[in-house]
Amino acid sequence: MSQSTTHAALAGFSAEWLSLREPFDLAARAVGAAQPEMEAHLTSLRAAVASEAIGVLDLACGTGANLRALAPRLGGVQHWRLVDHDPALLAALPAALARWSQQQSNRYVADAAAAASGCRIDGAGFSATVSWERLDLSRELASLDLSHTTLITASALLDLVSAAWLQCLVERARGAGAAMLWALTVDGRMSWEPADADDAAVHALFGRHQQRDKGFGPALGLQAPAFVLAQLERAGYLSTVVRSDWSIAGGQDASMQRAMVDGMAAAAREQEPSMRARIRAWQARRTAGIERSRLLVGHLDILATPR
Ligand SMILES: C[S@@+](CC[C@H](N)C(=O)[O-])C[C@H]1O[C@@H](n2cnc3c(N)ncnc32)[C@H](O)[C@@H]1O
Numbered sequence: 001m002s003q004s005t006t007h008a009a010l011a012g013f014s015a016e017w018l019s020l021r022e023p024f025d026l027a028a029r030a031v032g033a034a035q036p037e038m039e040a041h042l043t044s045l046r047a048a049v050a051s052e053a054i055g056v057l058d059l060a061c062g063t064g065a066n067l068r069a070l071a072p073r074l075g076g077v078q079h080w081r082l083v084d085h086d087p088a089l090l091a092a093l094p095a096a097l098a099r100w101s102q103q104q105s106n107r108y109v110a111d112a113a114a115a116a117s118g119c120r121i122d123g124a125g126f127s128a129t130v131s132w133e134r135l136d137l138s139r140e141l142a143s144l145d146l147s148h149t150t151l152i153t154a155s156a157l158l159d160l161v162s163a164a165w166l167q168c169l170v171e172r173a174r175g176a177g178a179a180m181l182w183a184l185t186v187d188g189r190m191s192w193e194p195a196d197a198d199d200a201a202v203h204a205l206f207g208r209h210q211q212r213d214k215g216f217g218p219a220l221g222l223q224a225p226a227f228v229l230a231q232l233e234r235a236g237y238l239s240t241v242v243r244s245d246w247s248i249a250g251g252q253d254a255s256m257q258r259a260m261v262d263g264m265a266a267a268a269r270e271q272e273p274s275m276r277a278r279i280r281a282w283q284a285r286r287t288a289g290i291e292r293s294r295l296l297v298g299h300l301d302i303l304a305t306p307r
Contacts, residue, residue, distance in 0.1 A: 182228060
C-alpha cells in the first residue's frame, strides 16, 4: 500500500520495511514509467527546463527510494533536497544511497565534513547533488522553502496526509510554479488469487484503518488519488496518471506477502476488535496458502505540470 499504512499499523516505517518493499516499488514504477503518455510528459518536463539543473524536493524520503527510482529517469543535472521527520531513516539514508551507487556503478562522493547531510552522485546520464534534512512536514509545510524547486515529489506518502494538508501543498506548489510527481499512491484495488471468502471484509476494515490520523489530520487513505487529481485540475495542472501496481507472488516473494497479510490483519483487528477471531482465521488461511497465492495491490503514479 503505499504500505505506508500497512506497516504503520505494526512497526512504523522501519528501514527494513522500506528495503523489503523497494524492489516491488521499483518493478511497479517501471511499468508505469514505460507508458508512452508518462514518458512523453516527463520528457516535456525535462525539455521545459532545457539545460538548467532540475531542483527536486522529495517529501517523506525515508531512505531515499524515490531518488533511486527517479534520478536515472530524469537525467541531466539535478539538485535533490530530501526531507523526512524520522532521524533513524535519515541516518540510514547515506549508506542506502552509497550501496545503490555501488550496485549501479554510479560515482558516490561524500565529503567527510558534510557526509551526514549530503553527497554527490554521478550515474549514467545524470549528475545529482543531494542533501537531506529532518523536517516534520505535518507542522512545517507552510514554511517549506520551495525556491529553486522544479519538481516536488513523494513516493508512498499521499494516503497518509489529510485533505487540508494536500490542498495547501498543491497551492504552494502552484505558487512556486513547480511540477509534481506523486508515486505509488494506493487506489483501493486489491485482489488475491486464489480468492478467500473473507478478503473483502478484511480489505474493507483495512481501508477504513487507512483513514486514521497518521500525524497530518484525518488521512485521505484510498481517497488520495481522486482528491489530489481534483486539486491539481482546480489549480490548473495537466496530469498524467499511470498504474504502478504491486504484484506479489507468494512462491517467490513469501516474506513480502507475509508482511502484507500480517499488516492487514493487525490493522483490521485494530479497526474492528469484535471481528478478531474471524480476522485471525483469515490470517491463518492466507499464511498457510502463501506459496500458492498472488496479491495485487493497486497504486497510481501521477505526474502534473502547470499548464
Ligand atoms: C511509506 S514511507 C515512504 C518512504 C519513502 N518515500 C519510500 O518510498 O520508501 C512514509 C514516509 O513518511 C515519513 N513521514 C511520516 N510522517 C511524516 C512527517 N510528519 N514529516 C515528514 N515525514 C513523515 C516517514 O518517516 C516515512 O519515511
